[in-house]
Amino acid sequence: xxxxxxxxxxxxxxxxxxxxxxxxxxxxxxxxxxxxxxxxxxxxxxxxxxxxxxxxxxxxxxxxxxxxxxxxxxxxxxxxxxxxxxxxxxxxxxxxxxxxxxxxxxxxxxxxxxxxxxxxxxxxxxxxxxxxxxxxxxxxxxxxxxxxx
Numbered sequence: 175x176x177x178x179x180x181x182x183x184x185x186x187x188x189x190x191x192x193x194x195x196x197x198x199x200x201x202x203x204x205x206x207x208x209x210x211x212x213x214x215x216x217x218x219x220x221x222x223x224x225x226x227x228x229x230x231x232x233x234x235x236x237x238x239x240x241x242x243x244x245x246x247x248x249x250x251x252x253x254x255x256x257x258x259x260x261x262x263x264x265x266x267x268x269x270x271x272x273x274x275x276x277x278x279x280x281x282x283x284x285x286x287x288x289x290x291x292x293x294x295x296x297x298x299x300x301x302x303x304x305x306x307x308x309x310x311x312x313x314x315x316x317x318x319x320x321x322x323x
Contacts, residue, residue: 175216176203177259178234178306179226184280185303188223190295191276199279200295201302202228203256211319216259223275225268230261232311239298258302260311283307 178201179186187199204219206212213230220228237256270278286294286303
């Protein structure tokens with residue numbers, strides 16, 4: 175799950191503070207916990223990683239990403255299926271989680287399109303940004319969350 179946040183024609187990227195992708199730029203995003211509502215999760219991740227209060231208004235798309243650079247010792251490749259949201263946000267006065275984020279910065283789309291895998295965590299972010307500025311949007315009710323007994 176993740177979000178594309180845009181202000182004045184620029185997109186917010188955060189710089190990862192740890193893990194294999196330390197120092198690389200990414201959109202606010204995270205892994206969903208079992209049973210967690212996807213909308214609640216993206217709201218929580220955006221707030222933790224940026225300090226911004228995010229209200230999802232649309233789904234930008236569903237993006238399938240295989241990271242060959244993260245092949246496991248067992249030969250398995252990570253394969254993420256990412257729900258990316260767009261929406262409104264406002265300042266809260268909160269600071270991003272210093273355990274997760276080194277910095278936040280707004281980038282023009284052209285700057286993002288020129289980033290390589292040494293700078294950008296997931297190369298599909300370029301496609302997400304292109305889709306955002308092309309006006310792609312899907313209704314939030316396209317996702318249903320159910321916890322069955």
